[in-house]
Amino acid sequence: MRFCSFLVLSLLLTACGGGSGSDEQPTMPDVVVNAGVDQSVNEMATVSLGGEAAGGEGAITFAWTASPNDITITQDSTTASAASFVAPTVTEDIIYTLTLTATAANGANGSDTLQVTVLAVNSLPEAVVNIPQVSGQPANTFPAGTSVTLNGANSFDSDAVDANAPISAFRWEQTQGQDVLQNVSLDGPELTFVTPILADASTLGFTLTVVDGENAENSESVTLQILSESQTPPTVNAGVDRTVFEGETILLTGDASSVIPAANPLSFLWLNDSGLTPTILQPTSAITTAAAPTVTSSQTATFTLQVTDQFNNQVEDSIQVDVQPFTSNLLNDTGVTQLASNNSVGSEPQNLFPGQDGHRGRDVIFDNGALEKAGRGQQGFDYTRLDAVGDQVDDDSLSFSCVRDNLTGLVWEVKEQGASLNSVSNTYSWFFSENNGGFEGVANAAGASCDLAQCNTTAFVEAVNARGLCGFFDWRIPTYSELQSLLHLGKTSGPLIDEMNFPNTTDAAANPLFYWAREASADGPQGDAAQNAWAIDFATGNDNFLNKSSAARVRLVRAGR
Known part of the structure; x- marks a missing residue:
């Protein structure tokens, strides 16, 4: 054993140059590491790493580092040297130095390096040109x-x-x-x-x-x-689809143009492309109107605007108009049929200013000759006259005392000339013992005038019910909304009401022409007590709140039959 040890030691000393006479001997690393061979890769390529190590005592662990350190090295386990990274995108070749360090269980370690050259490989960009397309024309x-x-x-x-x-x-x-x-x-x-x-x-x-x-x-x-100038068609827009009731006016607001000077002027023709037969007022005008036909169920009318230029290029566009049956409602229309523009008011169609009162509703249906009525009345109003016992009066030469509104079902008092209980000249203060806003009003105001002992609203209602006007005994003061339903705002003068059926609404001296409504007004209270009540001026159509002691007229109402 001693001989063998001596022999090994001698060989080591000889191999290390022990005979040179130098006292310093080179030291072998505790762990010998081989990181692998240098390599070159393209940018974005996956680079695989793997090395070897020997020496030390116990298990060996491995760790990789890089310089520059702007890459991420993936290593599944430190007990093996296998690792990888993705070469970054570069604009020029870059050399990365990868170091593999191996450490034994006893702390002994060693390292080795390799170089990875990342080559700049630039793919050419792709130019993409998107071209819009024109409807009705070949591609591009x-x-x-x-x-x-x-x-x-x-x-x-x-x-x-x-x-x-x-x-x-x-x-x-x-x-x-x-x-x-x-x-x-x-x-x-x-x-x-x-x-x-x-x-x-x-x-x-x-x-x-x-x-x-x-x-x-x-x-x-x-x-x-x-395209050449003679091949270039005009552009056309027939407008937007819409919904109307039968008998209403359909606004046809077409538009067309050509950028080719020689193609102008353009000619227009509106066509009806459906089974319905609406009458187009001026079919050769780009902007015109049509009357919606009578229908029993929802139906669609198609209107096509056909445009022709001076080269005989012809284009067209269509709109769909849903025509609905006109359902009876419980509200009167306003009587307004005139239409406004920026600087005028008149009967001319105003297609550029749609949605006006005069475009829709019973009044315009009446003007178009498509409104059926149970009775008679101006514009969209529909009234039936009643005699002194409540029977219907069809003969225009006969007198009548009340009027039934065939839309709302309400029955209204008709005023009289001269001195009588129902005289138009009578005025009353607002007075109610209940539902009065905290103040019942004045029973006999100084300015009120009538043939009763006390000229107030309650006294008048009681007197008329005692006599049984038109055979009815449930007369009352109308609400604000009920009274407002009588306004004929399409009139430009006189009392704003259908005077065919409501004669004697005013006398010559009356202006303003206020009629009381049943509701007290919250404006101007004293404490919690309302001092005012609502009234409507039939001379102007305006509403206002009047002090309850004011003198104003009354038109009584009752539920219909």
Whole structure:
């Protein structure tokens, strides 16, 4: 054993140059490491690492580091040297130094390095030009005098340095046809120009060049076909679809134009393309009206605007109008049929100002001759006259004392001239012992005038019910809404009410012409007590609150039968 040990020691000393006479001997590492061979890879490639190590005592663990340290090394286990990383995107070749350190269980360690050269491999960017298309024309074909926008924003770079800005520059140029790029920006993602107006059809060519973040570039070229001036059709818009009731006015607001001077003027023709037969007022005008036909269920009328230019190019556009049966409601219309523009009010259709009162409702249906009534009345109002015992009066020569509103079902008092209980000249203060807003009013105000002992609303109601006007005994003061339903706001003078059926509404001296409503007003209280009540002025159509001691007229109402 001693001999063997001596022999080994002698061999070691000889191998280390022990006979040189030097006292310093080189030291072998505790752990010997081999990181592998140097290699070169393309950017974005996956690089596999693996080394070897020996020496020390016990199990060996492995760790990789890199310089520069801007890469992420993936190592599943430290008990093995296997690892990998993805080569980054680079604009020039970069050398990475990878160090493998091995550490034994007894703390002994060693390391080795290799170099990985990442090669800059730049893929060319892709230029993409999106071309809008014109309905009714072949692909990439455009009318003359039309604005066109070519869009290169979808150009891309598969290995972009900056994913948020893969293309660093755009360059447009025209390669064919009449120059259309004067005073047009050529260095953005979009190119907008106007096609030329020429006697003959023509071709325009364009090229988009894109540059990526590594100064590589690529191009795409496109060709557009341009129609001649005589081939270029006008544009037309028939308007928007809408819904109306039978008998109402349909607004036909068409529009058409041509950018070709020689194509003008344009001619127009509105056509009815449905089984319904609405009458179009002026079919050769771009803006006109039609009367919605009578229907028993919802039906669709199709209106087509046909436009022809001086080259006989013809285009058309259509709208759908849903015509609904007119259902009876419990509200009167306003009587308004006139229409307003910016500077006038009259009977002319105002298609450019739609949605007015005079465009919709019973009044316009009456004007169009499509409103059926149970009785008679101006505009959309529908009344039936009743005699002194409540029977219907059809003969215009006979007198009547009450009127039934065939929409609301309410029955109204008709005022009389001269001195009588129902005289139009009588005025009353507002007075109610209940539902009075905290103050019952004045029983006999100084300004009120009538043939009763006390001229107030309650006294008048009681007197009329005692006599049984038109054979009814349940008369009352109307509510604000009920009274308002009588207003004929389409009149321009006189009392704003249907005077055919409500004669004697005023006397010559009355202005304003206030009639009391049942509701007290919250305006101007004293404490919690309402001092005022609502009234409507039939001279102007305005409402107001009057002090309850004021003298105003009364028109009684009752529920119908």
